[in-house]
Amino acid sequence: MTVEKIKLMQGNEACVEGAVAAGMRFFAGYPITPSTEIAEISAAKLPRVGGKFIQMEDEIASISAVIGASLAGKKAMTATSGPGFSLKQESIGYAVIAEIPCVIVNVQRGGPSTGMPTSPAQGDVMQARWGTHGDHSIIALYPSTVKEVYDTTIKAFNLAEKYRTPVILLMDEVIGHMREKVVLPREGEIKIYNRKKPTVSPEEYKPYKATDDMVPEMANIGEGYRYHVTGLVHDEFGNPTNNNVTAEELIKRLVNKIENNIDDIVEYEEYKMEDAEEVIVAYGSTARSVKSAIDILRDRGRKIGLFKPITIWPSPKKELELLGKNMKRILVVEMNMGQYLLEVERICRKYTEVKGYGRVNGELISPNEIVSFVEEG
């Protein structure tokens, strides 16, 4: 590693660095705390690498521009916080059904509505999963260190391209705004995945014909491959249809291309799990507090560890199920009133006790609070 690559970096800055390294060449957004630095830094960086930045009139226009840019062949991203994330939901569904790779960053703040703009929260975990209407699967990633923001943003682009799907990158105010030491990898050390391009002539091209891995090849608009893109249920040519068989096939393929590849998509970290008898499930900035709490609890002789999903959707079902079978108790700590708890309960409740601890006052949960929760309950 060269010395120059060690930097003091903010989470939001690392997000842009990672995005550009992954190949982002288009950003459209509308500024909102605590995500604004992502737009600001994108505006400074993108022109230098031949990319485009545009501030749109609102969040709906921003995600729409991102979808358009992606169809034209650019890796594209938008960033927002709770209120803007709500506005983007309809178009996220459009990107799901039209299979348009893109990355949507949501740096969470207190909600609902405009809530607490400068305070952290993790209240959009379920919105990331089910915010857009209709049956669908979604990929949502959630880093908890600045370096992880960098890596996870690259992964978000790679998964978006690989599975032709929108990927949600969740952060929270703490991760977005905090600065810490980052050692960036050198160019060439980063693995980049690009969407599959057509292997057939324009005449033979079927834009929504699935290949073996259930993901169709994607032509850039303007390359001579003419096709129809719609939010309606469509056939292999992209033309709208009400055919029940086609509809069932399409929706199932859209779900299965993600759900059948969970092992490829899921990423998680374990901390002090070697001999653990109890586990705390936590993600994002809360996982940092949990690590500190575990250090304290371990000093007091408690055999406890952390399971931190980095891929929160689709949830790491296999791993959670195993924890359910092996742990005396599973605790879920999060800055909401029990959103991921629902998912952990769904998977683990039949095997073991599951308990949640949540906080919604706009402050990061402290290690001492977690220690008390573990020791008292």
Place this chain on the structure above:
Amino acid sequence: MVFREFRLSGSGGQGLILAGVILAEAALKDGKNVVQSQSYGPEARGGASRSEVIICDSIINYPKIEKCDLLLALTQKAYEKYIDTLKSGGVLIKDDNIEETIKRDDIEVYSVPIISTANNGLKRPMVANIIALGCICEVTKVVTKESLEKSVINRVPHGTEEINKKALYEGYSLIKSKKGKICHEA
């Protein structure tokens, strides 16, 4: 004592978040682990603002501070709000305009003309944060002066490097000349 946790407090617009970033970057240059975080209101100016820096040799997980080793207070309101968060044996550096309304005999206090030096001496109110950094460095020796100077130059707006460097030196000398030390030691 070992200074690990720093809380820089005042009102929005005083540049305390930037001061925290500069302190953290200097520590990073010295080879330390650092985390800098902040808390502020929705206002661009005014309102309470604080910046927190953790500097140590080991991995930092929880990025926030409950009790601090050093408290910088630039406003009366910030002083009153955070004085109880200073650890016993810790150091308070406060602007000399702040009235010590809450007496604590278990801390070391430096009362320093930070804001008046910026306003009257250097005629640039905006450098109060950098003067304060000079004071923090001189009192705690938590970062090397070489690294601190480099990160000040690296982070301040173009064209203000000289005045900020001057402000930093002014901060050192306010402590060295004992102008800043009028209170008791722990």
